[in-house]
Every structure is written in C-alpha cells, then in structure tokens.
Amino acid sequence: MTDFIIHFLFSGSITTADGSALVKLGNTTVICGIKAEFAEPPAESNNKGYIVPNVDLPPLCSSRFRPGPPGEEAQAASQFIADVIENSEIIMKEDLCIAHGKLAWVLYCDFICLDYDGNILDACTFALLAALKNVQLPKVTINEETGLAEVDLKQTNPLNIRKHPVATSFAVFDDTILIVDPTAEEEELATGTVTIVMDEEGRLCSVHKPGGSGLTAAKLQDCITRAITRHKEVKKLIDKVIKSIKPK
C-alpha cells in the first residue's frame, strides 16, 4: 500500500450555487455544486426533504466517456453517493423539512468530473462533504394569509452535518496486492476494486466491492485499518479549509 498523493480542496468556488467544493486527488478533479429548491415532501413521510446526488462523467474528463446519456460508471457512482448519504445519515432528511406536508428543501448535488484519473468515488465523497459544509440555506417562513413561502436571503443557516463519512478506495491485484488511491491506469489493470466508507466513530457506512477478484477477510480488515487513518487525515484537511473560508 502506498501513501496518498496530496489533495487539494477548495470550498465555495461557485458563487451561484448554494454550496460548492472542488476536490483534486492527484490528477482526478471533481467539482460539486449544491442547489437548494423547494418541493413537496414525499407522501409516505411528510416531514422529510430530499437529497438528490448526480454524478456526471462528461467526455471532457476522459476519452473513455462518450457524449450522451450517463453511462454505467456514472450511474453506479450516483447510486454509491446516494447510498453513502443514506447509510451515514450525513444529513437527516427531517432537517430539510420546512412545513410538514407542505414544503421541504430539495438539495440537488451535482458532481462534475473535470479530470478523470481514477478513484472517482473518493473524490465525490470528499466533494460532497466539503460542499455540504459550505451550504447556507436561507430562512423560509410560510405566510399564513397567502400560504406562500417567503424567503429571507439575509438570514442564512448552515446545514446540520451529523456525520463525516470519508471514502477510501483500493485497487486489488491478483487477490494479494492492494494499492490505495488508484490512478486510472492502475484501475484499468487491477483485477478488482474496494471502496470503504467510514465515519468518525469508526463505523462502516459502506463497504462497496463490486465483483472483481476475491479478498480474504484478513485483507479486508487491512483495508479497513487504512481507511480509519485516512479518515483522520481528511477530516483535518476539511476542517482547515472550512475555517479558512471568509464569511460572505
């Protein structure tokens, strides 16, 4: 296992979005923009909002992607992020509700890969965390007489981030060698990949191993140990960046 390449994280770069972050892991660059809109809460749970992640791997980032509808990799990445959000409870959907049964926030999290050099899942997860920390939602009150929502842009509240999930990906070669933070070339040659998402309490939010060569339980344990150290490093970096952002 090797050490990580230095990351670069920049929050709040897109001013038109409610929250944003740009993450660079080696050469892989992912930008995440979060837009908040109104919607009616779902019928079966009328006190919850929505978080809708969408990962886009455009032809811009790599020649392997063609223009057109999202390919399998993009869809799998979107589903992975949706699973991470749900499993780790990074935000409680109840916090996004404004008025029971009538109005709730929808957070559209759009991830666009600007440069694909492997390890897209890790990059998206960091970007998500940094962007959510950057989000400022305006205060909304429902006018009793007209029943319409009134948005007060001067009063904004940050989101209540409960957990901080951090993803660590490994490339597996022939059941024995594990390489952490693989580049695109390493991913192509690898016989399998593993992604482990941990939160700060040491709980596993997601173990994602989509097929590929087999791993023994002991090797999986090694991955988990490495993921724990990774979590500490990334958390420090994110905290440093958030502190350094000047308030608007």
Place this chain on the structure above:
Amino acid sequence: MVEGGLPDSRLGGVHNLGPSSPGQQGLPIPDSWGVEFGEPPGTWGRSCVDPAPPRSWKFLPGSAPGQKLGRQGWVLPCAVLVPQDTSVLAGPVRAGPKRSCWGALSSSRLSWPPSLLPPGVFEKNREQLIRKTCEAVILGTLHPRTSISIVLQVISDAGALLACCLNAACMGLMDAGLPMKSLFCGVTCALDSTGAITLDPTAKQEKEARAVLTFAISSMERQVLMCTSKGTCSVEELQQCIAAAQRASGAIFQFYRDSVRRKYSKT
C-alpha cells in the same frame, strides 16, 4: 450471536428439493408445485405457500423455449432458483459474436416485473455488481470476441433479492456450461438493533434491520468476491457477518452439487 446461523436450520430446505419422481419420498412440498427437472419454466406454478415452511430451494435447469437465433449464436438452457418466496429466473444465457477483442460479459439485464419505467440508477448499480462478480469467475479469455449476456427476471421478491440473483446467475452459468474459475453464491446478512445476525432475511426483517450486507462468496477458499452494505455497522460486526456468510456458503455449494448430480443422474 448468530441467530439460526447454522446453515442447515436457516436454509432448512437445502435438502427439501422435493421429489424428483412421483414415487420418491419427498418432504412436504405442495403438490401444486409439481415441477420436475427438464420442464420448461412456463409450466411451473406456485399457487400455494405453506404457512411457515423453511425456505426451500429448487433448482430447475430447464430448456428455454427453444429459440434459435437467426444469426450465429445459440441459446443455452436456463436455471431457476427459488428460495421460498423470492424467485429469480436466470437465462437464457446467450453467447454470441462480438466485435471487440476480449471475451467479456457484455450485459446482464435485471428486469423487475411489471416494469413500466426504464431501468433506473438503482437497477444499473445492481447489474454492475452482478456483472462484475460474473466477470471475475468466467474464464473470458477462452472465448475471445464473444459476448455473454445473462438475463435475470425477478418473479417475486420477498427479501434477499440480490443474493438470490447471484445464485441464479451462477447456476445459469453452470447450466450453460461456461468455463468458470470457481463458483460463487450470494448470502445476505441482516443485523438488527441488538447486533444479532440473521442470514437470508425476509423482506420484513430487512426493513427492520439496522444494516443489511450482501456478499458473494467464491468456492475457492471462500473469498469475498462482492460486498454491498446498506446501513452502518461496526468493523467487528462486518467480520462476524463475513464469517457467517462463509459458513452458509458451504451449504449453498452443497446444494449446487446435489442439484447437478440429481440432474445428471436421471439422464
């Protein structure tokens, strides 16, 4: 604590394969099932379900309603895997010519009936998991310029669906006679709030569980080929689930062996 973790009690019906011939002493399986090996899947029915039977498994290598493709290509027989209420029909496994160089698994389609919507992101993710698991075991290099497509049709879903799909896919591949490095089986573990592990949970148990983990275990050294988790769990719980799944896989592989032996003993 592993509840019913011993494969025999949980998968109780590993040996409840039902009579393969009318006179044979079988275990109480409703007569309405009346299926034998070799029958086309169309005639198989499941009209009644016993109140609390063990989850029994049936392996029915059938002959797909014989379709000959116009161009080169051939349709191979399919397999149906039925753990009690969750049933998945796998096949036909079709191998055909492909332009690109390497023999690769070109597609595995999962269709949820009745489906009016095109396959969404969730289904695509499931397809990718199953496809990559199959790709890891199939010896693709023996069949260059070939595409292998596996079609999985969900007939009913009563929990542990992904594991069922994996098992059906593996049996379909076995039935089709494709060369594989090893076999694999799917096992689902549900962790409830007390940390008790339930293997092969029902839909209700899955919903109430704190975490649901699905593994694909290979027959070679019981390695973990695929792992998916829903909900959070601690590291120790993950290791316990893997151990439980590896133990259960032994029973599933024995079931594969018995089914195939039964199939070939008649012919």
